[in-house]
Amino acid sequence: MQEEQFSMREAMIFSQRMAQLSKALWKAVEKDWQNWIKPYNLNINEHHILWIAYHLKQASISDIAKFGVMHVSTAFNFSKKLEKRGYLQFSKTENDKRNTYIRLTEKGEHLLLDLMACFEPHKSMVVQGALPLQGLFGKFPEMMEIMAIVRKIYGDDFMEIFEKSFNNIESDFTNEGLVIHEPKIDNVV
Numbered sequence: 001m002q003e004e005q006f007s008m009r010e011a012m013i014f015s016q017r018m019a020q021l022s023k024a025l026w027k028a029v030e031k032d033w034q035n036w037i038k039p040y041n042l043n044i045n046e047h048h049i050l051w052i053a054y055h056l057k058q059a060s061i062s063d064i065a066k067f068g069v070m071h072v073s074t075a076f077n078f079s080k081k082l083e084k085r086g087y088l089q090f091s092k093t094e095n096d097k098r099n100t101y102i103r104l105t106e107k108g109e110h111l112l113l114d115l116m117a118c119f120e121p122h123k124s125m126v127v128q129g130a131l132p133l134q135g136l137f138g139k140f141p142e143m144m145e146i147m148a149i150v151r152k153i154y155g156d157d158f159m160e161i162f163e164k165s166f167n168n169i170e171s172d173f174t175n176e177g178l179v180i181h182e183p184k185i186d187n188v189v
Helices: 006-039 044-056 063-067 072-082 106-117 125-137 142-153 157-174
Strands: 088-091 102-103
Touching: 006 044, 006 106, 006 125, 044 063, 044 088, 044 102, 044 106, 044 157, 063 072, 063 102, 063 157, 072 088, 102 106, 106 125, 142 157
Parallel strands: none
Antiparallel strands: 088 102
16 A cells, blocks of 8 residues: 555545635636626536537537536437527437437537637636736646546546647637538438
């Protein structure tokens, strides 16, 4: 057994600080997120599913659950609601008839891109809270330590999708707005 390089007190203080700070930050993030998507008649789970489907191009319900940090039944049920509204399409692949996959429809992609284009940083408590750091250092906080903790908890796959989604944003948006790319359609049965 590996000898621990920390005290019980030190670990408890760290754990409780993370809990309190995470809860406080989540409340602000949740409120910002809800206010952003409210005009589009979406809830956070639905928006998150659309976001993941956009960045993965094709995702299984298990992928949605894993990367959305939600139960499989939650991912499935909200995906079905989005399908009924015409935002998602369910399918099977020729290689894998057991798993159900989802992808954004054209309507779903337009909705998500419109949402991204309508983001208003001045209405975000989280962005406003980070502005003093952005002004001081010339960039928003990178959160490398937090990302390292999340990587250890959820694994490399989770962090790869996390990074991919932000790389996509960097390629899809300029400071002036959205850059339109021709959609790439994969063969789906």
